[in-house]
Amino acid sequence: MSVILTEAEAKALLEKVIKLSRADECVVNLQGEIRGNIRYARNEVSTSGNLTNKNLAVQSAFGKKVGVATIDEFDDASLEKVVRRAEELARLAPENPEHMGVLEPQQYGKSKGYFESTANVTPEVRAEAVAKSLALAGQDQLTSAGFLENRTGFSAMMNSKGLFAYYPSTGVNFSLTVRTDDGTGSGYVIRGYNDFSKLDTVAASRIAVQKARGSVGAKALEPGKYTVILEPTAASVLLENLYFDLDARSADEGRSSFSKPGGKTRLGEKIVDERVNIYSDPSHPELPSAPWSGDGLPQNRVSWIEKGVVKNLAYSRYWAQQKGVKPVPFPGNMIMEGGTATLDEMIRSTKKGILVTKLWYIRQVDPQTLLLTGLTRDGTFYIEDGKIKHPVKNFRFNESPIIMLNNLETLGKPERVVSTESDQSYMVPPMKIREFTFSSLSDAV
Amino acid sequence: MKRRDFIQLSGLGIGGMMMVPVLGHATSPESFLDSGIDVAVKKRLADAALNAAKSKGATYTDVRIGRYLNQFVITREDKVQNIVNTESYGVGVRVIADGCWGFAAIVDAKTEKDTAKAAEEAVAIAKANARLMKSPVILAPQKGFGEVSWKAPIKRNAFEVPIQEKVDLLLGVNDAAMKNGANYVNSILFMVNEQKYFASTDGSYIDQDIHRMWPIFAVTCIDPKTGKFETRQSLSAPVGMGYDYLQVNPADKVTGITTRYNKGYDMLEDVVAAAHQAKEKLSAKSVEAGKYDLVLDPSHLWLTIHESVGHPLELDRVLGYEANFAGTSFATLDKLKSGNFNYGSPEVTLFADKTQEGSLGAVGWDDEGVRTKRWDLVKDGTLVNYQAIRDQVHILGENESHGCCYADSWSSVQFQRMPNVSLAPGKDPLSVKEMIKDVKKGIYIIGDGSFSIDQQRYNFQFGGQLFYEIKDGEITGMLKDVAYQSNTQEFWNSCVKVCDEKDFRLGGSFFDGKGQPSQSSAVSHGSSTARFNGVNVINTARKI
Numbered sequence: 001m002s003v004i005l006t007e008a009e010a011k012a013l014l015e016k017v018i019k020l021s022r023a024d025e026c027v028v029n030l031q032g033e034i035r036g037n038i039r040y041a042r043n044e045v046s047t048s049g050n051l052t053n054k055n056l057a058v059q060s061a062f063g064k065k066v067g068v069a070t071i072d073e074f075d076d077a078s079l080e081k082v083v084r085r086a087e088e089l090a091r092l093a094p095e096n097p098e099h100m101g102v103l104e105p106q107q108y109g110k111s112k113g114y115f116e117s118t119a120n121v122t123p124e125v126r127a128e129a130v131a132k133s134l135a136l137a138g139q140d141q142l143t144s145a146g147f148l149e150n151r152t153g154f155s156a157m158m159n160s161k162g163l164f165a166y167y168p169s170t171g172v173n174f175s176l177t178v179r180t181d182d183g184t185g186s187g188y189v190i191r192g193y194n195d196f197s198k199l200d201t202v203a204a205s206r207i208a209v210q211k212a213r214g215s216v217g218a219k220a221l222e223p224g225k226y227t228v229i230l231e232p233t234a235a236s237v238l239l240e241n242l243y244f245d246l247d248a249r250s251a252d253e254g255r256s257s258f259s260k261p262g263g264k265t266r267l268g269e270k271i272v273d274e275r276v277n278i279y280s281d282p283s284h285p286e287l288p289s290a291p292w293s294g295d296g297l298p299q300n301r302v303s304w305i306e307k308g309v310v311k312n313l314a315y316s317r318y319w320a321q322q323k324g325v326k327p328v329p330f331p332g333n334m335i336m337e338g339g340t341a342t343l344d345e346m347i348r349s350t351k352k353g354i355l356v357t358k359l360w361y362i363r364q365v366d367p368q369t370l371l372l373t374g375l376t377r378d379g380t381f382y383i384e385d386g387k388i389k390h391p392v393k394n395f396r397f398n399e400s401p402i403i404m405l406n407n408l409e410t411l412g413k414p415e416r417v418v419s420t421e422s423d424q425s426y427m428v429p430p431m432k433i434r435e436f437t438f439s440s441l442s443d444a445v
Numbered sequence: 446m447k448r449r450d451f452i453q454l455s456g457l458g459i460g461g462m463m464m465v466p467v468l469g470h471a472t473s474p475e476s477f478l479d480s481g482i483d484v485a486v487k488k489r490l491a492d493a494a495l496n497a498a499k500s501k502g503a504t505y506t507d508v509r510i511g512r513y514l515n516q517f518v519i520t521r522e523d524k525v526q527n528i529v530n531t532e533s534y535g536v537g538v539r540v541i542a543d544g545c546w547g548f549a550a551i552v553d554a555k556t557e558k559d560t561a562k563a564a565e566e567a568v569a570i571a572k573a574n575a576r577l578m579k580s581p582v583i584l585a586p587q588k589g590f591g592e593v594s595w596k597a598p599i600k601r602n603a604f605e606v607p608i609q610e611k612v613d614l615l616l617g618v619n620d621a622a623m624k625n626g627a628n629y630v631n632s633i634l635f636m637v638n639e640q641k642y643f644a645s646t647d648g649s650y651i652d653q654d655i656h657r658m659w660p661i662f663a664v665t666c667i668d669p670k671t672g673k674f675e676t677r678q679s680l681s682a683p684v685g686m687g688y689d690y691l692q693v694n695p696a697d698k699v700t701g702i703t704t705r706y707n708k709g710y711d712m713l714e715d716v717v718a719a720a721h722q723a724k725e726k727l728s729a730k731s732v733e734a735g736k737y738d739l740v741l742d743p744s745h746l747w748l749t750i751h752e753s754v755g756h757p758l759e760l761d762r763v764l765g766y767e768a769n770f771a772g773t774s775f776a777t778l779d780k781l782k783s784g785n786f787n788y789g790s791p792e793v794t795l796f797a798d799k800t801q802e803g804s805l806g807a808v809g810w811d812d813e814g815v816r817t818k819r820w821d822l823v824k825d826g827t828l829v830n831y832q833a834i835r836d837q838v839h840i841l842g843e844n845e846s847h848g849c850c851y852a853d854s855w856s857s858v859q860f861q862r863m864p865n866v867s868l869a870p871g872k873d874p875l876s877v878k879e880m881i882k883d884v885k886k887g888i889y890i891i892g893d894g895s896f897s898i899d900q901q902r903y904n905f906q907f908g909g910q911l912f913y914e915i916k917d918g919e920i921t922g923m924l925k926d927v928a929y930q931s932n933t934q935e936f937w938n939s940c941v942k943v944c945d946e947k948d949f950r951l952g953g954s955f956f957d958g959k960g961q962p963s964q965s966s967a968v969s970h971g972s973s974t975a976r977f978n979g980v981n982v983i984n985t986a987r988k989i
Contacts, residue, residue, distance in 0.1 A: 039961055041766040045577040047858045049548035072553050123573040145768035147961040177769040254667045261672030361897045369987040373906050375899045402989045440930050442904035
């Protein structure tokens with residue numbers, strides 16, 4: 001049996017497993033993936049590999065007693081074995097008061113995340129894409145280190161009430177760091193797509209080369225509060241900490257940045273500048289994601305922050321029941337709307353400021369205020385009178401994305417980016433922020 | 446350290462978003478008691494891969510047949526949220542062909558045909574990529590050890606302890622927290638068993654059995670009037686031990702302003718202290734920013750050692766192999782070659798050690814068949830060595846690997862990973878009490894908190910769990926909103942005293958992330974309490 005099943009193949013297999021169930025309720029999840037990667041450093045390939053994985057998981061429930069078992073063999077005897085094992089475990093398990101029964105069949109929207117161009121990538125295609133990058137970024141006193149990984153996979157689920165869901169997807173991520181041989185300049189680029197044919201390793205490499213050469217000779221500026229322009233890659237690693245915090249239960253329990261005194265939450269409250277709009281939508285053409293969440297709930301378009309106001313928090317099925325609201329699954333993607341300004345226009349309109357192209361090692365310092373710390377990296381530049389004047393030494397910052405989005409000056413056109421911290425992809429605009437707090441200098445290049 | 450701070454997430458009760466790296470498939474706890482595939486069968490499977498690779502033109506091959514067991518018991522307050530049992534079995538084959546590395550892995554490989562297929566794929570990848578090599582891989586010679594084995598010296602296998610006993614322990618811990626004033630408590634037991642078999646064309650067939658565990662909790666207290674909340678996490682360490690780590694032994698307790706633990710952890714006692722301390726934090730004084738002398742407990746200092754010594758002295762980082770992700774290092778080769786690079790004060794000796802009993806890094810052989818050992822990295826303040834593996838050590842002019850190669854799964858390619866790196870205890874007798882007595886204006890920090898360091902390991906910022914103000918040699922009360930910022934070389938040169946070996950304890954990281962695709966490893970760091978003078982402390986309080 002192949003690793004990547006078609007919808008019909010997946011459905012037939014899942015029906016076979018569900019028929020074997022003797023439990024009150026049963027949910028079966030099925031997934032398969034093929035991954036390939038190539039990694040290079042010091043202008044030559046270092047490690048690379050292929051990985052094949054497939055897996056079937058059965059969750060059986062007797063009342064609120066639940067058991068899970070999985071297997072990676074698909075003959076009839078193995079399927080029978082995994083179902084019986086899940087049932088044995090369910091009988092032995094303690095009751096889980098938070099367990100919710102299985103869902104009725106759901107309606108899912110469409111989302112195209114699978115592309116043949118990516119599914120057909122071979123080790124030779126990967127090597128060729130990297131060779132092109134090295135031809136540009138591995139010459140003339142430059143040293144390159146990069147990583148290219150492609151993935152083809154599918155996931156499917158079925159339950160004993162007849163719910164069925166299937167989603168095939170592909171993806172490719174490419175990242176590159178170019179350093180000048182004397183170690184005084186460093187530039188970076190990262191690109192992520194579902195469709196391999198959109199990846200242009202040469203165009204991407206050119207950006208990293210430009211930043212590497214442009215960051216040579218950085219001057220030290222005093223730490224303090226500055227107007228910054230965050231390129232989308234830099235902004236994404238701050239914003240995602242806000243996204244991770246959108247859990248209703250933590251907010252209700254009084255232990256998140258969305259909590260208010262007296263057991264209240266900030267739902268319905270304006271927390272950031274009114275130009276901030278953030279939503280999730282699995283059918284977004286540039287950033288498709290699965291139209292269903294892991295427990296089978298549909299992923300629909302959800303507005304999280306609208307005109308600066310918190311419109312939704314994520315409610316698990318259990319917590320939604322406790323609170324008498326509809327469940328809202330954690331989103332599969334996140335899109336922050338922007339404006340029309342280009343990065344160049346944003347620089348031109350800046351009297352004095354700092355262009356931040358990448359941020360690194362982001363950690364939460366205080367969960368109450370979402371205060372984060374981290375550093376600039378791989379290209380930071382001083383702007384004066386609408387022009388990039390010179391590169392500057394890297395800074396450590398201490399800043400909260402909530403405070404930052406209150407200090408918003410301008411939003412540019414959103415683009416698809418990959419978080420260098422979590423590997424998640426987002427749509428994020430470049431943004432100009434005033435009074436961004438840099439707390440110390442770093443000697444790192 | 447893992448890029449997603451999972452303790453923080455679980456501490457906040459975000460069950461759905463807890464990103465614990467789980468490698469493997471859910472399984473039943475009974476299956477953990479199976480001994481796995483017989484060693485004679487593993488040898489046959491390995492030989493099939495070694496032969497297949499050779500016939501396709503590989504000049505070197507190693508085969509790792511791995512069975513990885515995980516059990517995580519996850520609770521909050523009076524509920525068991527999840528019991529995760531996973532088992533992962535497969536084969537990874539690494540080859541050199543046409544002077545280039547290639548790697549392929551296959552899940553559930555139980556026949557010679559499977560392992561041979563992985564070997565052939567690995568050779569094909571090496572050959573496809575060889576055109577991107579400037580010069581062939583140079584591998585340090587390694588003698589074969591024949592058929593050998595190593596087992597972690599555990600007293601009680603955590604996988605043989607009934608689930609009920611573990612659930613009872615955690616629910617008891619949670620109950621104690623709630624009875625002592627906590628609003629919320631999350632607790633987790635992480636248990637890991639790596640059963641790995643290594644074979645190579647050098648003639649080694651190495652069978653190893655490694656155990657690790659980590660009991661943790663996070664207590665949250667909320668002030669209903671202000672809506673402020675504070676947390677206190679456990680002062681346990683992740684260890685290379687069995688369930689015996691939870692055996693309470695008075696000799697393993699270190700008393701003082703709060704009790705800390707050595708080779709045995711009293712989870713129940715610690716959670717009671719945590720509940721009181723989380724509450725105390727709510728009304729603690731917010732620190733005044735400025736320069737302080739810091740007294741750092743081993744439960745805190747391990748993380749500073751990890752980030753500012755362990756990572757910068759990884760030779761692959763120094764050379765640029767991690768430039769695209771984790772970064773490079775300020776501790777460049779010329780600094781080592783100078784023979785006089787002043788990494789720290791003369792009080793500072795930092796050593797690597799893959800043999801410390803009960804540590805996370807302890808194994809008999811590393812993942813490329815090299816016997817493990819201990820060696821110095823910084824001696825009396827001077828940089829003297831790095832951490833290196835077989836394909837790098839020639840760059841140091843050495844012809845023997847340091848034995849610190851590791852892969853987190855059969856499905857991941859092995860590469861240089863940090864061995865245990867520790868600060869040697871002071872040679873003269875000195876207790877923590879005596880150390881504090883001499884401090885005029887200082888902060889005593891216990892437990893690890895927020896952490897961040899730049900990509901060349903100069904500038905860092907660390908928080909903690911408990912902060913106590915020291916005035917004129919006395920602890921005067923609790924502080925909050927504390928983080929310190931420094932520069933690695935400046936920081937280690939401000940080390941004026943290290944307590945003696947009686948205070949030496951291990952801390953560590955259970956999920957240290959590195960590489961692309963990212964791999965997780967577990968590593969211990971030991972120290973005695975140490976004093977650092979004149980460190981910059983910032984106040985982290987903000988209003989939103």
